[in-house]
Ligand SMILES: Nc1ncnc2c1ncn2[C@@H]1O[C@H](COP(=O)(O)OP(=O)(O)OP(=O)(O)O)[C@@H](O)[C@H]1O
Ligand SMILES: Nc1ncnc2c1ncn2[C@@H]1O[C@H](COP(=O)(O)OP(=O)(O)OP(=O)(O)O)[C@@H](O)[C@H]1O
Ligand code: SF4
Ligand code: SF4
């Protein structure tokens with residue numbers, strides 16, 4: 001694999017942190033703690049690449065997505081888009097930079113305003129970024145967008161309830177494409193869809209990426225879908241990335257115990273593999289992100305934990321037994337996806 | 342055991358040599374303002390003790406309505422069973438007065454729902470809700486009910502059950518609430534358990550815990566389990582048999598190994614080819630064109646024909662008249678099942 005040159009990087013975060021304050025009192029609010037939703041995330045996204053982000057509910061995936069598109073303000077850290085730190089930009093400069101990074105949301109049923117026509121929904125970004133398309137050409141541009149995502153341009157005056165779930169997700173994608181971004185952050189874009197519709201939307205996202213050279217951050221809890229669409233994958237646990245690598249490294253050669261447990265729990269649609277795969281059953285629940293365990297955050301559920309795991313936080317780095325970055329003192333490969341002899 | 346006596350009192354005509362559960366030609370419709378939605382159009386399913394039957398299908402195909410009809414909890418009106426029989430050990434439940442159905446529901450057939458939080462009462466403690474089952478249905482004393490509630494929470498592996506019994510539903514995690522639901526369903530020792538998407542809202546790690554727990558309890562109690570799901574991975578892991586539903590009908594029924602190896606209905610085949618697999622890379626995803634039908638206007642002929650890769654003129658005119666026998670214990674509702682079952686699965 002060729003070493004990517006720096007100019008290929010379209011998005012880079014460095015030590016990105018988002019803490020939500022926990023307050024007590026109604027009139028006089030005092031902060032009594034913080035939910036450490038995203039707690040020091042470093043990642044790079046390259047041109048034309050899809051980075052999958054996986055992890056259990058509450059690990060910080062959506063918060064990360066919102067930080068990237070500017071819907072939440074980071075507590076600290078930086079977000080560089082094409083070499084500009086978004087967290088430092090203001091006013092017109094910020095607006096222009098934001099055009100470049102758009103978002104597609106999970107729920108096609110609630111993320112679209114039911115009282116707006118499809119044309120208005122897709123064209124709405126042009127109201128904010130009036131410089132992108134001259135007023136007179138908007139309708140034409142919206143029709144092109146509808147066509148691009150496989151919807152009938154004649155349906156421009158229909159309302160969201162007149163479309164199915166998969167079609168609504170296409171509307172969401174068309175809207176995200178309106179400002180011609182380079183980067184699209186997809187937060188669970190197919191999770192609410194039926195399997196037969198899911199494949200339609202996945203194929204659409206792949207086609208658009210090829211045609212438009214888009215880069216995707218693809219967030220999902222379905223590890224099979226992520227394997228299908230992602231070039232690289234980041235595994236999150238309690239606000240941190242615990243393992244990151246190319247698709248093959250994460251699925252064929254996972255080295256972090258959490259990744260291994262997660263993968264082993266995913267059922268495979270093949271009954272001949274029943275009981276043939278290595279099964280790791282995790283005990284207990286994810287600890288509260290307001291009060292994460294010391295040292296390694298996974299240690300309360302980890303079957304390999306030693307004293308050092310409570311004392312020293314393992315860095316996300318390559319290790320003797322892990323060719324790709326893994327945040328475990330005892331990282332080593334284990335086959336959990338295929339049958340074991 | 343007084344419990345058994347109570348059962349026999351409840352259900353005159355119960356025949357222990359008859360099939361555990363036998364649903365025959367079930368029809369359900371919803372009479373709404375927009376018209377009559379024909380949600381279930383002749384469903385046949387059956388279940389034996391200790392067996393796991395998966396009902397698989399996409400949103401709106403009638404999985405939950407089938408379960409609600411079996412349980413006798415259909416939203417009525419607008420929902421009505423218009424035809425068919427639901428026999429539990431030979432007794433047609435549809436012919437029982439509501440009073441007796443309520444007792445069947447508690448003692449013989451139990452159900453767990455996708456959304457445990459909304460199925461539990463937020464204002465009562467877990468212990469009270471469990472204990473109430475014993476007090477009402479078994480006349481158990483308060484103290485005994487409490488003891489048995491703790492035993493049940495232990496059974497479903499709630500840690501420190503004795504301490505947690507006075508907690509309220511919101512104090513439990515999603516996975517723990519689903520365990521409490523399972524405990525409540527099992528309280529009166531049912532012979533049939535229907536689990537409607539029991540893990541859809543949960544993380545995969547928790548899903549694995551719950552599925553293991555259900556399998557263990559089913560085995561120990563020799564219960565019949567109906568698992569409703571749209572997840573073909575979960576089905577491959579736990580089911581003995583599968584009924585695939587489309588537009589309110591069972592379109593294919595088969596033992597689990599056969600159906601994955603050689604589907605006999607185009608819909609099953611297309612579904613299997615449209616899901617990404619964890620253990621494969623660079624897979625080509627097959628797209629099923631179009632959408633499931635609107636139940637107010639189910640297409641003439643075979644309801645799958647607008648989306649079917651095998652469809653011909655006969656499919657647009659005539660629905661497959663029956664479930665064809667593909668093999669012993671295997672049926673498919675398709676004119677061209679021989680062709681489908683003979684085709685190599687794509688992508689392998
Ligand atoms: N606005 C907020 N105020 C306080 N806490 C928040 C806020 N938004 C998110 N959190 C908390 O931050 C943590 C991460 O939440 P987030 O929604 O990012 O998780 P997620 O990985 O997207 O989960 P899911 O898979 O359920 O969507 C959770 O503990 C959540 O409760
Ligand atoms: N109370 C109701 N009133 C009107 N129609 C209903 C009602 N309940 C169900 N239906 C209709 O019956 C059909 C079957 O619904 P059902 O809930 O059984 O689907 P399902 O297979 O369980 O889907 P899902 O996977 O989304 O749970 C649907 O089209 C639904 O709209
Ligand atoms: S660092 Fe220790 S506790 Fe953390 S994953 Fe590795 S072995 Fe487990
Ligand atoms: S009967 Fe015809 S349309 Fe229906 S599934 Fe079979 S081939 Fe397809």
Ligand SMILES: [Mg+2]
Pocket residue numbers: 061062063
């Ligand atoms: Mg989220």
Ligand SMILES: [Mg+2]
Pocket residue numbers: 404405406537
């Ligand atoms: Mg349902």
